Amino acid sequence: MGKRQRDCVECGGPVGIIGRDLCCRCTARAKDAAAKQPCPDCSRSRVLVVETGRCVLCSRRCAQCGHKVRFAEAVLCRGCQRKADLQARQQDCPRCGKPGYLRVDTGWCGHCSRPRPSKKPPRVCVACGELRRHAGRGMCSRCWQRHPDRLHVAGEHLLARLADPPDWLPGLITCLADGYSPGRACVAVTELGRLLDDEHSNHPPSLLDRARRSGRSMGPLARSMQDFFTEHGLAMPTDHNERLAAGRRQRRIEAAPEPLRPAIAGFAEFMLTSRARARRAGTLPRSDSTVEAALAAVRDFASFLNSERGKQDWATVELGDVEAFLVSLPKSRQRRLTVLRQFFRFARSHRLVLVDPTKSLDRKEAKGFRGRTLTLEQQRRLFQRWTTDLLVHPHESLVGILALLHGASSREARLLTCDDVDPIRQTVRLGERPHPVPMDPASWTIVQRCLAHRASWRTANPHVIVTKGTKAGRSPASVAYLSHVLDDCGFGPRMIRCTRLIDLVNTMDPKLVAAAFGMTAEAAMIYLADFVDPTRLPNP
Incomplete structure (x- = not known):
């Protein structure tokens, strides 16, 4: 040991080396402290293992669960070691195939060796009277499910x-x-x-x-x-109905060719904006069906341009393209032309096209009725079918007889509620007609039959026509159901209704018919014939 130079600043012991402030013991202690760091797990100051970043004790981990182990030679913790020993003693059961402890007497696992509880003996059901096993309240499962x-x-x-x-x-x-x-x-x-x-x-x-x-x-x-x-x-x-309508619009837009699709999407947004503005102004806004029909017409025109004309840009559309498209379906020419005029006005205002190709097309056509009607023999056959044949569905009879005798539309029949039926006066209020419609004996019998059919459903739906999908709610029957309810008779509801309206308008004053049906005078004049039937003139 060298000569004492000074006292240690830590412990006060002798320091024998020149230039040091600590003794040998404090110097070694300082070197050990510099090599140690706080362990992330135990927070103790220890020398950390480089591979794990923890101290030596915290680095000993179980190979399965990751918990600490006490001994350096241990691979599993106490719990995992116990589980491993138990699993090593298990064997596959010959009956169920699952690992378990096989019993000596049965050779199976414990679950398979235990006896099953015996089923309760069958008893006579208090509802159906059959000998069955009971499910609850003295009834069999079938009766209890329907109780x-x-x-x-x-x-x-x-x-x-x-x-x-x-x-x-x-x-x-x-x-x-x-x-x-x-x-x-x-x-x-x-x-x-x-x-x-x-x-x-x-x-x-x-x-x-x-x-x-x-x-x-x-x-x-x-x-x-x-x-x-x-x-x-x-x-x-x-907003479920709005979501469904948005999905239908999106499907129509996505069905168009991709190069022409952005303009159709903008047109759809334009129509929705116009509808919102019309609602705020209190005018007549477009319905969802109107918007969807317009998008379908533009989609068909875009597909026609892509497949038949080979055009991928709206700016290249010419008058001949529009005329060729309108000729493909002559009966829908007026409706399609109206939609295309609206679309190209939108496209021109948004600088998608320079010239409106539909501007020079003539859309003036006669507004007279050009549809088909029923003959007198067909009307008699339908009347006999709906009034005498009990195998006909009540909904078909109701929709058909209201259209044949009273000129009711499918919408009026669909929205007809039980409160609209007056059993005392035997009248029915249809749609927006100003007065209740009196029912003849045949029509009233069909109404009563339809009400009896509704009562058999045991529903709280207020509408007269209740289907399987609407009996649990309060909404009317779907439009698709009313459009196909008369498929068995072979004639559509619009054709039957137009037959009645034409007969009334041409035999009575059209203004009286319009007032009775809640129509405008212009709508009734469409069904007025442009020639005189000589058989209806009075005898000279």
């Missing part, structure tokens, strides 16, 4: 399970019971219970938004909830 009390039992269980059930829940359960069979209603109540048990809000608008399904149908539960909430003023109707 009306099954839904109320499920509703009582749901109310008891919820900590704070909403006040409207019993009413919604009653609405589901009125609209669906017990089996489907129980499925809806089960789904409703899952929505009420989640972490989201149980406010009616939020609950209705979560109950909606993605796709073209929002689901039976969402439809019932929408009808119930809107009827009781708990929520606003959803």
